Amino acid sequence: MHFTKGHGTGNDFVILPDPDGRLELTPAIVAALCDRRRGIGADGVLRVVRAAKHPDAVGYADAAEWFMDYWNADGSLAEMCGNGTRVFTRYLTVNGLAEPVDGTLPLATRAGVVQVRAGAEEIAVDLGAPRITGRDVATVGGLTLAGTAVDCGNPHLVCPLPNSIELPSLDLTKAPGFDPAVFPTGVNVEFVTPAGPVEGADLHVLMRVHERGSGETLSCGSGACAVAAVALRDAGRTAGVVAVDVPGGRLTVTVDERSCWLAGPAVLVAHGEINLAALAV
Numbered sequence: 001m002h003f004t005k006g007h008g009t010g011n012d013f014v015i016l017p018d019p020d021g022r023l024e025l026t027p028a029i030v031a032a033l034c035d036r037r038r039g040i041g042a043d044g045v046l047r048v049v050r051a052a053k054h055p056d057a058v059g060y061a062d063a064a065e066w067f068m069d070y071w072n073a074d075g076s077l078a079e080m081c082g083n084g085t086r087v088f089t090r091y092l093t094v095n096g097l098a099e100p101v102d103g104t105l106p107l108a109t110r111a112g113v114v115q116v117r118a119g120a121e122e123i124a125v126d127l128g129a130p131r132i133t134g135r136d137v138a139t140v141g142g143l144t145l146a147g148t149a150v151d152c153g154n155p156h157l158v159c160p161l162p163n164s165i166e167l168p169s170l171d172l173t174k175a176p177g178f179d180p181a182v183f184p185t186g187v188n189v190e191f192v193t194p195a196g197p198v199e200g201a202d203l204h205v206l207m208r209v210h211e212r213g214s215g216e217t218l219s220c221g222s223g224a225c226a227v228a229a230v231a232l233r234d235a236g237r238t239a240g241v242v243a244v245d246v247p248g249g250r251l252t253v254t255v256d257e258r259s260c261w262l263a264g265p266a267v268l269v270a271h272g273e274i275n276l277a278a279l280a281v
């Protein structure tokens with residue numbers, strides 16, 4: 001099976017081309033592919049399939065040719081992956097599978113159709129305006145932190161840290177606790193601190209994330225959008241540009257009442273053949 005490896009600010013993916021939806025992808029195969037010792041290693045898998053050929057996307061086939069079939073490293077499915085959409089688009093354009101029209105390209109995801117803009121360095125995606133849905137607390141290493149629940153197509157809990165706690169000190173080797181009644185399908189938890197001014201941005205924050213189904217990752221695009229929405233709200237704004245620094249680099253999020261553009265690098269680093277039968281499934 002042919003594969004490509006790519007990442008967006010260190011959030012890395014195995015990309016599997018399957019245009020006609022013939023591959024029998026299972027949670028066990030995905031988890032084995034993402035295994036960093038016995039497989040290729042990644043935070044998730046992006047299967048590249050025509051929307052018309054996948055049951056979860058056939059309803060979008062009139063609006064988008066390609067469906068990002070996203071899987072977390074543990075083999076679970078997720079509705080959205082912001083960095084995934086950007087890396088997926090890099091794969092489509094590099095391989096001549098899609099051409100933006102008037103600068104934008106529609107892409108089907110489980111959370112609906114998103115619009116992507118592809119540049120030579122950066123790729124930006126509009127995930128739509130994040131919806132702030134309520135509050136919850138996260139528990140991490142004996143700390144209880146208040147947070148804001150945000151829907152970016154997938155669920156997030158954004159926890160600003162009190163001044164007394166330093167971002168690097170958090171132990172994210174274990175999943176933070178949360179209320180399953182608030183997040184019945186699990187949640188991605190972001191921890192945030194403010195940072196100094198950055199040219200071109202209204203706000204600047206530092207973020208770490210523990211992703212549902214993947215553990216701590218170097219970056220989460222939808223998480224950056226959730227964090228930007230909360231940072232703007234807390235600053236009394238409904239729109240603006242937020243620079244979100246994650247362990248893997250910088251994402252720039254531009255929010256208004258209707259849209260949330262997530263921009264950053266998207267890089268393909270390797271391609272090759274994987275013997276699926278040899279994986280530890």
Ligand SMILES: N[C@@H](CCC[C@H](N)C(=O)O)C(=O)O
Nearest residue numbers: 078081082083154220221222
């Ligand atoms: N890293 C992604 C989010 C991937 C899905 C997430 N783990 C979930 O289960 O919702 C991003 O860049 O948005």
